[in-house]
Amino acid sequence: MLSNPFDMRFGLREVERLRREMNSLFEQFDRSPRLAAAGGYPAMNVWANADGVLVTAELPGVKLEDLDIAVQGDTLTLQGVREPETLEDGERYHRRERPTGRFQRVFQLPYEIEVTKVEATYEAGVLHISLPRAEADKPRKIQVRAAK
Amino acid sequence: MTQTTQEIQLQEAEKQEIAEGGAERTRARRAFIPRADIYETDDAVVVIADMPGVTADAVDITLEQNVLTINGYVGEYRPEGYAPAYAEYSVGDYERSFSLSNQIDQDKIEARMTDGVLRLHLPKVQPTTRKIAISAG
Secondary structure, three states, X not given: OOOOOOOHHHHHHHHHHHHHHHHHHHHHHOOOOOOOOOOOOOOEEEXXXXXXXXXXXXXXXXXXXXXXXXXXXXXXXXXXXXOOOOXXXXXXXXXXXXOOEEEEEEEEOOOOEOHHHOEEEEEOOEEEEEEEEOHHHOOOOOOOOOOO | OOOOOOEOOHHHHOOEEOOOOOOOOXXXXXXXXXXXXXXXXXXXXXXXXXXOXXXXXXXXXXXXXXXXXXXXXXXXXXXXOOEEEEEOOOOOEEEEEEEOOOOEOHHHOEEEEEOOEEEEEEEEOOOOOOOOOOOOO
16 A cells, blocks of 8 residues: 555654654764653663662762651652761851752662662762562563474 | 651752862863862861762861862772663762852861761951060160
């Protein structure tokens, strides 16, 4: 069947292909990686493979008792508070740029997590959380038997 | 007394990158300007800078002609066997410069680095009283 040049779907596919080509052209010149807009504080990165997920967050100066990490099913919740400096009388700020206050991020991960095997470390102000995939959620290989 | 803390605003999660212009960095990595709080007490100026990912041995503080420059170096983070799935921030070094007034006693500057936060204690010059001897003649 001949494709109709006035067919809207065909037209849109061409536009989509052109848009993708333009984007990849710009990516070659644009050395900065594509970052998603931060969905809140702190900014987080996610690394994944088939067996687990690694989440990192830049959270300088947070006390461990002010940090709360919870995992349920495929959802990771990170919340806490960064206390501001308490200044004595007569002390005054010249600049105040560091964010302080409560924060909460909720992430939906690509699969269910083995909650008992989640580990988190906090080093030099960076939080690393490793979340292994739940065994029950791992894909199972299906043996194909030749039919007689 | 508990203080009600408000939620941290969204745009504060983003890091400000050092703009092109000025001296080029020798390392081919991104560099960011660390956010800093500066406050003044009776006898010192305190600078607190957020540099997550920087350990105490990766900080360089230099003072030259009244300009204090902080450099923080961050190691590359690339976990084996994992692919990046979602990124909201990039990893890079930190650099920021401050010009100091002559109020600061430059020999007594102290620095401490914990949990990605650098604290600089810049004591003010204490006024000293000197007695001036008068010679006859």
